[in-house]
Amino acid sequence: MHAHISTRLLHAFIALHDCRHFGQAAQRCHMSQSAFSVTIQRLETAVGARLFERDTRKVALTPEGEMFIEVARSLVGEIDAAFNDMGDYLARRKGRVVIAALPSLAANGLPAVIAQYRAAYPGINVTLFDALSDQCLSMLREGKVDFALTAPGLDLAEFDTRIVCSDPFYLVCRRDHKLAGRRKIALKALAGCEMIHLSKSTSVRQHVDALLRDVATVHTGLEVEHLATVAGLVEHGLGVSLVPELTLFQFRSLDLVAIPVEAPDIVRPIFIVRQKNRTLSVAAQGMLELVEASLRSVGTRQRDIPGSRGARE
Incomplete structure (x- = not known):
């Protein structure tokens, strides 16, 4: 004009x-x-x-x-x-929100939040990418997503981050395993256990390595990418595994036991990560607030599986 x-x-x-x-x-x-x-x-x-x-x-x-x-x-x-x-x-009658999240959150926790948001604002398109931590941060860095939900990584300093919940670890084993009857597991009790691990590229593995640093466990050589694979291997008696609480839903359909680990000082923090000095759209800000409120309540709820110990302690 x-x-x-x-x-x-x-x-x-x-x-x-x-x-x-x-x-x-x-x-x-x-x-x-x-x-x-x-x-x-x-x-x-x-x-x-x-x-x-x-x-x-x-x-x-x-x-x-x-x-x-x-x-x-x-x-x-x-x-x-x-x-x-x-x-x-x-007025949130139109818009788009794009989120990157760890697979455990994308499958368990976020779907309920997205459903709640879409019911309130049906005109807003919500896109969700489930990815490992490094991939989440790459998408955020490239401007492909509004914010990410991820665990600690090497490159968080360049972003605006805040912790929304902490994810304690559980031992997952068969019901007939020697440790299955315990209500809690001390790390030293894992000595001699055959361990099934997620790959070294995952945030879970980085924390598990820290947990087991001084424990003489047996490495089975089984390092896999997906929790469903871990569950199948444990089910068939090939070992046990340490996994975060937010991932326990992957084991619900199997006849396994989940026991909390006595290591309150070692948990997997979950971050909401954003680009610094970038204002979110009204739609994205509304979603972020809803996600944050939901995840902050995670600490009061157990993701137990049938047979898990300490679920009501």
């Missing part, structure tokens, strides 16, 4: 075209007739051409006015649509 043409001038022009009378058009625009005449003159000056033929009996468009009326209507329509869209975004 030309620097000297405002929506006020455009609305005045359209009113005069529709009314073909200065007095009626001025009234429609809530202006005095003299002020309205000055407004039309300003528009013609900005356009650089006469837009109306005026005489005592009628007001008619010039050829340039006929050409400009379609332009004016289009511009006003686009501006009105833009403000209507902005209103929809601010």
